[in-house]
Amino acid sequence: MTASPHSDPEPVVRFDNVGMRYGRGPEILRDLSFDLPRGSFQFLTGPSGAGKTSLLKLIYLAAKPSRGLVSFFGRDTATLPRRDLPDLRRRIGVVFQEFRLLNHLSVFDNVALPLRVAGKKRSDYAEDVAELLAWVGLGDRMSALPPTLSGGEQQRVAIARAVVGQPEILIADEPTGNVDPEMGMRLLRLFAELNKLGTTIVIATHDLQLVRMVDAPVMTLSNGHLHIRPSRGRRQREADQREAEGREALDAMSPPDPESGDE
Numbered sequence: 001m002t003a004s005p006h007s008d009p010e011p012v013v014r015f016d017n018v019g020m021r022y023g024r025g026p027e028i029l030r031d032l033s034f035d036l037p038r039g040s041f042q043f044l045t046g047p048s049g050a051g052k053t054s055l056l057k058l059i060y061l062a063a064k065p066s067r068g069l070v071s072f073f074g075r076d077t078a079t080l081p082r083r084d085l086p087d088l089r090r091r092i093g094v095v096f097q098e099f100r101l102l103n104h105l106s107v108f109d110n111v112a113l114p115l116r117v118a119g120k121k122r123s124d125y126a127e128d129v130a131e132l133l134a135w136v137g138l139g140d141r142m143s144a145l146p147p148t149l150s151g152g153e154q155q156r157v158a159i160a161r162a163v164v165g166q167p168e169i170l171i172a173d174e175p176t177g178n179v180d181p182e183m184g185m186r187l188l189r190l191f192a193e194l195n196k197l198g199t200t201i202v203i204a205t206h207d208l209q210l211v212r213m214v215d216a217p218v219m220t221l222s223n224g225h226l227h228i229r230p231s232r233g234r235r236q237r238e239a240d241q242r243e244a245e246g247r248e249a250l251d252a253m254s255p256p257d258p259e260s261g262d263e
């Protein structure tokens, strides 16, 4: 499944002619229309300042469009009552570009936070949190405080916190910006596993090597407009279909076979 203009009857997120500006500033996003189908995986790219973070904010309910419609599980985000926001936000895992860890909590407690907020008991999640931290290479830093970690380590804590509750949507803003290529691939595998379990994923990145690793649609922002390149698999299927249609059209035009007895 792919990000595409209104192809899904019940998308997780739908943008319909969306524009966005900050205050009285210029419109930085213009006429954006697309769906994020349930369980889809897509990358978001574009030059610095193109509006990637702003687009993600519209998805994770931290900003409202200046015009057009953004709907989240079928609900118009511009008219959502404030009291509904916490419940909706719990369905989204976000990896912020600047991490936003709680500096007074240990690595373990930062990652466990979404589970605690959801009312789970420590004894129920302790093993899962430890396993996830080991997977992102932080098994020996579980009691450290975030300010004592490197940027790449803090980024991995932020990723573990975003995925630990298996959110329905995962939004990640430059999630591999501070790690080496090997760890970048490991984190990508984590996102792919989560996607297999049904999570819809959007990853904003400048890292084209990362983009090449997954056969997913690529949404590119440029001058406020969005271009969506379908996945390689989908482009190939479309090319095969065009070729088959071309062959059928040629067959239909060829003269009847005299041996067949047709007039």
Ligand SMILES: Nc1ncnc2c1ncn2[C@@H]1O[C@H](COP(=O)(O)OP(=O)(O)OP(=O)(O)O)[C@@H](O)[C@H]1O
Residues within 6 Å of the ligand: 022, 025, 028, 046, 047, 048, 049, 050, 051, 052, 053, 054, 055
């Ligand atoms: N809070 C804000 N108030 C006013 N303008 C803002 C605000 N946040 C972002 N902008 C402007 O909106 C535009 C898009 O910014 P945004 O952070 O969305 O881009 P980006 O593609 O994520 O950039 P980067 O790749 O550098 O993170 C920029 O011109 C930026 O200056």
